[in-house]
Amino acid sequence: MTQYREALNGYVVALHEKRQYLQKSVYEVLSLLSSLERFPFVSVGLTDLGTLTPQKMHELEELVSQLSKVWQVIEEPDFPWLGYRADAYNLEIRSEVLTALENINEILRGMQLENEDFSAKLGVFPQKHLPK
Numbered sequence: 398m399t400q401y402r403e404a405l406n407g408y409v410v411a412l413h414e415k416r417q418y419l420q421k422s423v424y425e426v427l428s429l430l431s432s433l434e435r436f437p438f439v440s441v442g443l444t445d446l447g448t449l450t451p452q453k454m455h456e457l458e459e460l461v462s463q464l465s466k467v468w469q470v471i472e473e474p475d476f477p478w479l480g481y482r483a484d485a486y487n488l489e490i491r492s493e494v495l496t497a498l499e500n501i502n503e504i505l506r507g508m509q510l511e512n513e514d515f516s517a518k519l520g521v522f523p524q525k526h527l528p529k
Contacts, residue, residue, distance in 0.1 A: 411423070412424045437483070437484070438484065440484070
């Protein structure tokens with residue numbers, strides 16, 4: 398039992414020990430990674446960490462820097478593509494997305510007509526120009 402307790406204590410210490418390069422513990426890194434679950438995966442073509450060179454690291458940092466300039470838009474709660482996950486974009490996916498958008502647009506037009514009919518029955522008509 399003592400051996401198991403020592404092994405578990407060693408695991409806890411290692412889990413919370415700050416690593417030199419990141420200045421973060423494994424626990425902190427795992428916490429950060431779990432908070433990124435809702436974001437789509439961006440493949441960087443790095444399959445073996447042994448191949449990570451300073452030049453490749455610099456290239457990745459440049460890509461992240463470029464992405465960071467537009468990422469804020471994606472994080473906004475009213476961003477129209479929030480929650481959309483795809484790792485590819487081709488003609489088939491484009492067709493599916495366009496069909497879905499056309500269906501949504503058709504439903505919205507139908508709802509607008511229903512709203513106008515209902516308003517007419519009630520004798521309530523919307524203003525032509527709403528004050529800003």
